[in-house]
Amino acid sequence: MSTRIYPAPIYGPVHSRRLGLSLGINLLPPDGKSCTFDCVYCECGFNKDRLPKLKRPSRSEVAAALEAQLRLMHEQGQHPDVLTFAGNGEPTSHPEFAGIIDDTVRLRNSYCPEAKISVLSNATFIHRQDVHSALMKVDNNILKLDTVNADYIRRVDRPVSPHYDVRQIIAGLKSFGGHVIIQTLFMKGTSGGKSVDNTGDEYVTPWLAAVKDIAPSEVMIYTIDRETPDHGLLKATPQELDAIRDRVVAAGIPCTASY
Numbered sequence: 340m341s342t343r344i345y346p347a348p349i350y351g352p353v354h355s356r357r358l359g360l361s362l363g364i365n366l367l368p369p370d371g372k373s374c375t376f377d378c379v380y381c382e383c384g385f386n387k388d389r390l391p392k393l394k395r396p397s398r399s400e401v402a403a404a405l406e407a408q409l410r411l412m413h414e415q416g417q418h419p420d421v422l423t424f425a426g427n428g429e430p431t432s433h434p435e436f437a438g439i440i441d442d443t444v445r446l447r448n449s450y451c452p453e454a455k456i457s458v459l460s461n462a463t464f465i466h467r468q469d470v471h472s473a474l475m476k477v478d479n480n481i482l483k484l485d486t487v488n489a490d491y492i493r494r495v496d497r498p499v500s501p502h503y504d505v506r507q508i509i510a511g512l513k514s515f516g517g518h519v520i521i522q523t524l525f526m527k528g529t530s531g532g533k534s535v536d537n538t539g540d541e542y543v544t545p546w547l548a549a550v551k552d553i554a555p556s557e558v559m560i561y562t563i564d565r566e567t568p569d570h571g572l573l574k575a576t577p578q579e580l581d582a583i584r585d586r587v588v589a590a591g592i593p594c595t596a597s598y
């Protein structure tokens with residue numbers, strides 16, 4: 340298996356397609372993957388194959404490691420464009436997430452005030468007030484909404500909780516009052532013998548209606564970029580992504596497509 344697991348709590352900096360020179364912050368254990376979703380396209384692999392044995396980094400460990408790395412980069416004249424919370428699972432699942440965001444804002448302001456703070460999240464904890472408030476403090480609150488089709492979500496994003504309800508998630512996304520960027524992965528191919536193509540009208544039209552309802556500051560659409568644990572998946576084409584992007588832009592919402 341060539342899916343990847345990230346060091347914790349800091350990795351990179353890496354050049355990101357969507358974000359620029361990005362210093363990664365991984366709030367999950369460094370020896371496996373743990374997520375509230377189990378996406379068939381996850382570059383970290385399936386949850387069951389990558390069960391971590393180590394603990395998550397604590398808030399104080401994250402702050403110390405981040406400060407050391409930012410100081411080093413500062414001394415070397417390296418300037419991150421963005422400090423990105425991502426890595427081996429869902430960052431907002433960390434019990435000290437809100438405090439970690441406060442620390443990160445303080446360290447960013449001290450070492451690289453021009454850098455943005457981005458959180459890449461699957462939105463499963465946005466109902467928690469502490470997580471919601473913390474996400475309001477970051478520059479790029481990037482939350483996943485691959486589709487509004489409940490069956491597709493069960494087959495592709497595969498939330499671990501049986502209580503996941505996309506309608507509640509959409510209501511939660513709306514509650515950011517526009518301080519949210521929607522990220523959506525479009526792809527084709529099959530998983531478990533069933534199509535996972537969400538590029539057609541039957542998926543895009545209701546998804547776009549939900550996006551308009553949420554009224555985000557921006558939408559980022561993209562497709563598979565790295566090896567996926569499910570080998571039946573295929574990239575959406577640039578033409579397909581561009582056509583979806585154009586529909587979002589026509590609705591008055593800025594949108595980028597990454598191939």
Ligand code: SF4
Binds near residue numbers: 377378426427
């Ligand atoms: S939400 Fe992200 S980290 Fe979690 S399983 Fe899906 S792709 Fe992987």
